[in-house]
Amino acid sequence: MKLFSGFPSGKLQVTPLPNLFFSELLPAIDDLAELKVTLHAFWLLATRKNRALYVTAAELRADRTLVQSLAALDAKPDEALTRALALAAERGTLLRLSASGDELYFLNSEAGRRAFERVGAGSSRPDTGGTDTPEPAVIAARPDIFHLYEKNIGLLTPMISEELKDAEKEYPAEWIPEAFKIAVENNKRSWSYVRKILERWQVEGRGAGLKKGKTWYGDEYGKFVKR
Numbered sequence: 001m002k003l004f005s006g007f008p009s010g011k012l013q014v015t016p017l018p019n020l021f022f023s024e025l026l027p028a029i030d031d032l033a034e035l036k037v038t039l040h041a042f043w044l045l046a047t048r049k050n051r052a053l054y055v056t057a058a059e060l061r062a063d064r065t066l067v068q069s070l071a072a073l074d075a076k077p078d079e080a081l082t083r084a085l086a087l088a089a090e091r092g093t094l095l096r097l098s099a100s101g102d103e104l105y106f107l108n109s110e111a112g113r114r115a116f117e118r119v120g121a122g123s124s125r126p127d128t129g130g131t132d133t134p135e136p137a138v139i140a141a142r143p144d145i146f147h148l149y150e151k152n153i154g155l156l157t158p159m160i161s162e163e164l165k166d167a168e169k170e171y172p173a174e175w176i177p178e179a180f181k182i183a184v185e186n187n188k189r190s191w192s193y194v195r196k197i198l199e200r201w202q203v204e205g206r207g208a209g210l211k212k213g214k215t216w217y218g219d220e221y222g223k224f225v226k227r
């Protein structure tokens with residue numbers, strides 16, 4: 001058993017949990033994997049910076065901390081995760097929705113239920129105010145960076161997962177799907193190519209490398225990428 005060195009001094013970042021979690025939910029959970037995944041979902045939703053009100057199955061599979069936690073329970077952590085998500089959805093802790101070839105999991109809270117309904121209905125509606133202003137569903141259910149990588153490049157590795165997490169924090173959310181699309185159009189299906197597009201946009205502004213009519217200069221980014 002690895003000895004925990006204790007929480008550091010000073011102000012700590014905390015993840016809020018509703019009192020009902022301890023009084024009603026915790027006594028009912030009898031599967032440790034379900035408990036770990038549920039707590040991890042609370043943590044991810046409380047600390048993420050892109051304001052998405054859901055986590056995806058692909059994101060959870062690529063989360064090294066969660067995988068290590070589940071591996072302590074089961075030799076096949078991916079199976080443990082699948083079982084835990086199914087139990088959490090059946091219990092009603094998480095609301096499951098299929099979208100963009102992945103599974104989205106929303107917390108069964110007031111904000112989570114509103115987001116679940118908006119995405120499921122294919123439109124986005126403000127949480128406050130009395131007027132309806134529909135927006136494209138892709139804004140609410142934009143594929144996360146992990147799903148984009150698996151769909152367009154290949155299987156995730158722990159090292160790539162860490163790089164993707166950093167990129168998701170560093171670059172605007174709307175840049176990432178477009179950068180993947182450009183890589184696919186140029187038949188350059190590699191994370192290094194996508195990353196160089198994002199890095200260039202960060203320096204020169206989004207759209208660097210575009211001609212009029214939004215046509216790309218062939219292999220505009222190829223010279224920046226090691227083969």
